[in-house]
Amino acid sequence: MAEPVDEGSQHSQGVQVVPFRTPNASLKVVLLHGNLDICVKNASHLPNRDSFNEKFKMLLGTSDPYVTISVANAVIGRTYVVNNSENPVWMQRFNVHVAHYTSEVLFVVKDNDVIGSKLIGAVGIPAGILVSDSVIEGTFPILNASGHPCKLGAVLTLSIQYTPVEKMALYGGGVGPDPDLKGVPGTYFPLRRGGKVTLYQDAHVDGSVPSFKLDRGVMQTRDEETRVFFKYSKVQVLLCPRSAGKGSWTKKDGETIYTHHQNSVIVDADAGIKRRIAAFVGGLDLCRGRYDTPEHSLYSTLHTLHKDDYHNPNYKGSTVGCPREPWHDLHCRIEGPV
Structure with a gap:
């Protein structure tokens, strides 16, 4: 039985530069031109990045994590914040059109602290694997700047599938006379x-x-x-x-x-x-x-x-x-x- 998911934002904007390189960043750069179907499911065993943690842990609680998704430094999606959780569950889906040259799709886990977001770690999915059209699904270690797990057992569970624009039927013949065609999907107003x-x-x-x-x-x-x-x-x-x-x-x-x-x-x-x-x-x-x-x-x-x-x-x-x-x-x- 499929797990329920929340529909995330279908588009976002912003620039994100992670202050370290994941092991996948040195892989071959490919063009992702089409659609990414992404589901950010959950994370486990996240470290506590809250400020003043040792003295005020009982008052502040633990991390307030969220995940941003970026391609070539462009942020294309962001989950909501889960307050006070080292094992957050999002089950949030994103359908995003992309046209980027990149070596990876980057999932950056952050802590929404009271004095600004703090970087917890990142997961990189190689773009070269995505072009095979298969669904990439699994649990991946969240890495720090040294390329090691940010904490023992810290992982992010996600799925991602890339569909090239050539295989997207919506862009094959335009709007045309087809009464079943509803126009651009995911927009506020129908055709x-x-x-x-x-x-x-x-x-x-x-x-x-x-x-x-x-x-x-x-x-x-x-x-x-x-x-x-x-x-x-x-x-x-x-x-x-x-x-x-x-x-x-x-x-x-x-x-x-x-x-x-x-x-x-x-x-x-x-x-x-x-x-x-x-x-x-x-x-x-x-x-x-x-x-x-x-x-x-x-x-x-x-x-x-x-x-x-x-x-x-x-x-x-x-x-x-x-x-x-x-x-x-x-x-x-x-x-x-x-």
């Missing part, structure tokens, strides 16, 4: 039919922009300036904070790291007697004055046309060498059920 999408050419191309002039157009606006601009109009401006939710681990581990590659502008449009909703989907910044061309150059114009095409108030310093991310402004209009 809906009957919508209308109008694509817009780049404004850079002559003749592609409608011949009308906006009255009192505004550029280089920020959120507060936008709110003030529309204060006494019929336009309602809602300022959405970028900080993560109350219980989100991403807020704890990297609150200043964020991205917003897509913007949407939702308006009401004429529909006879009633009104209807229309949405415009666009690129990185709607008002920073940035621009793109149909060539979508990544590197060749970094020192010329796009030498100032960078904005990140969180980090200062040179950005030379970083590739551009091609984008359009509002590149399509969406109507109907989406």
